[in-house]
Amino acid sequence: MAEHPIQGLMGVTMEKIHQMVDSNTIIGKPITTEDGTTILPVSKVSFGFASGGTDFDGKNPANKELFGGGSGAGVKIQPVAFLVVKDGCVRTIQLSDPSNSLDRALTMLPELMDKVNQLLKSKAEESKAAAEAPAQAE
Known part of the structure; x- marks a missing residue:
């Protein structure tokens, strides 16, 4: 059975969300200062996803292959804290x-x-x- 066009729309949208939201988004890349302090940003990630489509069916046989659809997503990234590692001690700075x-x-x-x-x-x-x-x- 052939893949339905809505599956392609959903696949592309989910792949883009996956590219935006990974573990490096939640726990950011470490930042090291000159004195040896390491700072790790921590973020809260929220996202939404919607997809829909329709097949056009009509009396004209040429319309049998027509499809209309769309999908979309939104991502919200909010910094919530920093982990500060210095001299073997870890400190949390909440925002x-x-x-x-x-x-x-x-x-x-x-x-x-x-x-x-x-x-x-x-x-x-x-x-x-x-x-x-x-x-x-x-």
């Missing part, structure tokens, strides 16, 4: 609505964890130094 408290808290969580780790390390170093100081005085 979302700052009025949402939960989003703000989730965005600040990695930075807060880094600060808590630094505080704990400095406290441990101070305790170690304080414990060694009397031993050196003797």
Whole structure:
């Protein structure tokens, strides 16, 4: 059975969507700065697709092979965040609505964890130094 013309229209449209929307669209290509920081853009991708057609049927036998149709698609790419990798630490910078408290808290969580780790390390170093100081005085 021969391929119907609508299949060709749909195939071409879907191929074009596939070219526009791939994994490099969602997680962008890494950008490396001079100090060794790597930045990865993260995007939200939405798309729509429509296709339709009709066969012309009439009393004229020449109309048996006539077909009319069309297809179309739309793609929306919206940047939502950046992943920043520096000195082995990954940080997320969100570009979302700052009025949402939960989003703000989730965005600040990695930075807060880094600060808590630094505080704990400095406290441990101070305790170690304080414990060694009397031993050196003797």
